[in-house]
Amino acid sequence: IIQDNTRFMEVTIIVILAFVAVILIFGVVVTKRMNVTANHYVDSLEDEAQHDRMTGLYNREEFHLIADAFIKEKPAGKTMSFSFFDMDHFKSINYQHGHLEGDEVLRRFSKLLSDTFGSEFILGRLGGDEFGVFGCIDILDEMRAITELKKYIAALRNSFNKSLAKDYSVDSLSFCSGTAIVHKSDLNFTDVFNRADTLLYLGKKNGKSQ
Secondary structure, three states: OHHHHHHHHHHHHHHHHHHHHHHHHHHHHHHHHHHHHHHHHHHHHHHHHHEOOOOOOEOHHHHHHHHHHHHHHOOOOOEEEEEEEEEEOHHHHHHHHOHHHHHHHHHHHHHHHHHHHHHHEEEEEEEOOEEEEEEEEOOOOHHHHHHHHHHHHHHHHHHHHHOHHHHOHHHOOEEEEEEEEOOOOOOOHHHHHHHHHHHHHHHHHHOOOO
């Protein structure tokens, strides 16, 4: 009887230990999954905080922060620039075709910016129908850098005219731009933004599609 009881106790202990082990393993797996889910959720929140939901480009706040960081760092052997884009007659799209179609126009323009400038530039939607492109080109000579930037903008306008401008010719949809080169004396992005904004305003004053 004693031997039987001892054997029973041994089996019972083994079963209990096995059960505890299963519970521990299950707990570890669940914890890992919860951590992965939590991390994914945090990453998702961070991404939403940094990007414009409609276009996927950087939002105004994040764009300013990134541009500010570059300007303060002042990378050697490079020319930095900021191009400010504003769509002309965009309000008429909303009035004539509805806001959903207006949203689609913004997404299409964002796609044109991405296709034209690529990953070498920082792209952002700065509000409404205003967009920004911050560049850090591997060209030290300022005049050569300006020539290169003009090529990008000309390519963008060419793509725009073949797509959005053509589709909304009745609404005379177009865009203006103003580009400012970052100078050594610039302390922050606000200085550069204001110069580009002034050039953009002059372009609008002189006529659309400048």
